Amino acid sequence: MDELRRRILTEGRNLGGGILKVDSFLNHQLDPELTGAMGRSFRAAFEVVGITEVSKIVTAEVSGIAPALATGMAYGVPVVYARKRRPITMPDTVFSTQAPSHTKGGVIELIVSPEYLTPPDLVLIIDDFLATGRTVDALADLVRASGATLLGIGCVIEKTFEGGRERLKHFGVPVVSLVRITEMDGSNIRLAP
């Protein structure tokens, strides 16, 4: 993902408090070519760690949808995005969990309908950021609650200094990130090689 590294270094802005602004290609505006490449890169990275058979991609609205859809395209499998508010189209009984929000403050609820996440599913979780890992931790709990098998976790950008990878260790699955940020100090954003 050389292009992703380049975009983070040229367009990313450290807003302080651990917040990286990448609205120009990930969180408000999307670059379709770059997004498509993210999906193919996730597939290639998961194949390296031995994950070849996948039946479903799971993410959380809003910013996870684009990289998750691209990953679904790369595998040709459906994508389920957990909702943060229950739409009236959902059945009465759902899988629901809570996670503290890093960028918005407070607690967010994540809701998945049992119609679309079932025990035979072989699941990859895809999200935009891996920071504290709380959102992905909650998503992985939802996947486990459904009886589906969690195979791996993929994040577009990991901030290695916020402990997310350690938080997810107990799931015992590979955690793949396309770019790892090791330091954000003023206007200086440092990437792992």
Add this chain to the structure above:
Amino acid sequence: MDELRRRILTEGRNLGGGILKVDSFLNHQLDPELTGAMGRSFRAAFEVVGITEVSKIVTAEVSGIAPALATGMAYGVPVVYARKRRPITMPDTVFSTQAPSHTKGGVIELIVSPEYLTPPDLVLIIDDFLATGRTVDALADLVRASGATLLGIGCVIEKTFEGGRERLKHFGVPVVSLVRITEMDGSNIRLAP
């Protein structure tokens, strides 16, 4: 979009009150192949009405993102999704408007950063549903407020009996829908030919 018609007729459920549940492929779970086909169909339909040069796709979070991204992929142009809550990464001054929500009740705010919508932009608006047209109306107002040129409007599913197309007439641009539902009566969903 024969496949989209088939999916609506076999998987769509009329929940009453004008609400069509298509969570299995559009609003909670996504079918990547079908979503990709939507993007290509929008491009083909806009070319029929003479729209060939497009520089940006605009949609609203959450359910617009997938068909908008697919359309951005079909054109190779960026996609901007209006936010419903202002993230801390946005500048102080933004384009903002309000629209009544059909499925959630109350009023939703739509916010776009002027960083990603500018006067030279040639814009297509893409959304999942065209019902009363209020969300798309608000999006089109945002595009106009930015000084960008609105070329056309595309919606995956139009419910022709809710007046959306009439509401959007004053913009004077082509309105394309991939499937038009003309009647929802009990379990009976009728599509325009």
